[in-house]
Amino acid sequence: NAGVTQTPKFQVLKTGQSMTLQCAQDMNHNSMYWYRQDPGMGLRLIYYSASEGTTDKGEVPNGYNVSRLNKREFSLRLESAAPSQTSVYFCASSEWAGGSYEQYFGPGTRLTVT
Amino acid sequence: GESVGLHLPTLSVQEGDNSIINCAYSNSASDYFIWYKQESGKGPQFIIDIRSNMDKRQGQRVTVLLNKTVKHLSLQIAATQPGDSAVYFCAERVPSGAQKLVFGQGTRLTINP
Numbered sequence: 001n002a003g004v005t006q007t008p009k010f011q012v013l014k015t016g017q018s019m020t021l022q023c024a025q026d027m028n029h030n031s032m033y034w035y036r037q038d039p040g041m042g043l044r045l046i047y048y049s050a051s052e053g054t055t056d057k058g059e060v061p062n063g064y065n066v067s068r069l070n071k072r073e074f075s076l077r078l079e080s081a082a083p084s085q086t087s088v089y090f091c092a093s094s095e096w097a098g099g100s101y102e103q104y105f106g107p108g109t110r111l112t113v114t
Numbered sequence: 115g116e117s118v119g120l121h122l123p124t125l126s127v128q129e130g131d132n133s134i135i136n137c138a139y140s141n142s143a144s145d146y147f148i149w150y151k152q153e154s155g156k157g158p159q160f161i162i163d164i165r166s167n168m169d170k171r172q173g174q175r176v177t178v179l180l181n182k183t184v185k186h187l188s189l190q191i192a193a194t195q196p197g198d199s200a201v202y203f204c205a206e207r208v209p210s211g212a213q214k215l216v217f218g219q220g221t222r223l224t225i226n227p
């Protein structure tokens with residue numbers, strides 16, 4: 001049981017390049033989330049998916065797109081990377097049912113945009 | 115707007131002492147609260163949670179206290195150890211229908227030998 005996995009672990013992009021961050025969970029959770037964490041800051045929600053087939057914007061969605069490929073996988077795409085998107089990106093999943101709202105986090109992807 | 119804040123961004127304690135990390139939340143309708151620990155280079159890990167119908171909940175060496183009157187949450191760590199050095203986040207669930215948590219800024223806890 002790997003929990004939440006993310007790929008890649010590290011990535012360097014040039015301004016204007018595109019890339020997709022991958023996330024998968026093996027806990028059969030309904031809900032999945034993408035956060036970004038800037039140095040010395042908390043977690044800011046980019047997008048989330050309450051269930052397979054649905055996605056919703058979070059606090060900072062501009063410059064990103066997401067795809068809930070199936071129940072296990074939730075990807076985050078940067079179409080045209082900007083230096084302001086340099087950050088650590090965390091994916092999380094949650095069952096969000098029965099009074100349990102705990103989110104399980106992946107190890108993160110460290111992205112640098114030059 | 116919704117926000118969860120912390121009183122102190124950094125906290126230093128002596129090894130073996132008890133630590134208290136505070137969190138203020140703004141939405142009186144929030145019905146669930148959770149504490150996470152984030153070690154350097156890792157993702158946040160669950161520590162303990164509490165529902166709004168409780169005032170206190172205890173785990174292994176940790177206690178969470180909830181004061182709904184003043185909208186305040188605290189995490190107490192007993193007999194702090196070097197491995198407790200990390201950033202601690204609180205988060206709240208606002209029952210708005212959206213399946214998401216609102217996270218606070220975080221407090222960095224440093225343990226002095």
